[in-house]
Amino acid sequence: MDILTDWLTDVIVFILLAAVMDALLPSNSFQQYAKIAVGLLLLFVMLQPLWKIFSVDAEQELTKWADGVMTNEQASVITVDKQSSLENSRELFILKSSEQQMKELVQEEVEQAFQRKIVEVDIKVSSWENSFPESIEHIDVYVASLSAGETMKPVEEVAIQSQEQEEEGLENKIASFLSQKWNISEEQLNIHMVEEGDSLE
Incomplete structure (x- = not known):
């Protein structure tokens, strides 16, 4: 939930900054290039959550999952051993x-x-x-x-x-x-x- 809130905040702030820049830039060919650059930056900001997902260390996450499974299995074994005892x-x-x-x-x-x-x-x-x-x-x-x-x-x-x-x-x-x-x-x-x-x- 925190990630989604941060992402929406970044997008809104960037759109506001882009609007201010668009208003300040003169109406000429340079403004067109500026809009293209701003559009690319906006696209990058909007795709940030995907970058975070793909940048996750898969090996680390797999290790955490395996540790969790092992802990559960060990707890089950301990319970069975106690009951058997x-x-x-x-x-x-x-x-x-x-x-x-x-x-x-x-x-x-x-x-x-x-x-x-x-x-x-x-x-x-x-x-x-x-x-x-x-x-x-x-x-x-x-x-x-x-x-x-x-x-x-x-x-x-x-x-x-x-x-x-x-x-x-x-x-x-x-x-x-x-x-x-x-x-x-x-x-x-x-x-x-x-x-x-x-x-x-």
Whole structure:
């Protein structure tokens, strides 16, 4: 808008000056040349906006445009990263809370029935829906023997496996027990017998 105002001002001022010059010049052949010169100058003044447009540094303007596009894309990437980070944090919290609750739900019964304790529960989720697990791929359960001070007397009503039972058979029994308690198929349960202090990786 400022450019248009300046341009109109220049044109009006030039026309006024041309009119004054035309009035002051004598009526002879020189006046004709003067009018031609004034006409050319007026044409130049009127075309000034076009000169400004064509004199724009195209490379500089392209660089500014590219910088603007990059800034917008970077802002979008940052927003997506933040959203993804929040979703991952929420999923991790839900997963860890579920693992802890599942462990606490059966810990005492596992100790009484099998003289074993659950060291860790690791849930592997195959897909998520709105930050909630939609389907579980499998659950790794790490089980260790009770120490001497932790050994508990078995409850009569609960089926107990003897200390001489093979480890594989014990794993199957624990898997069957947890399958009923957690309402999940045995095929999705992986029981790992570990020693206290072993790495669970």
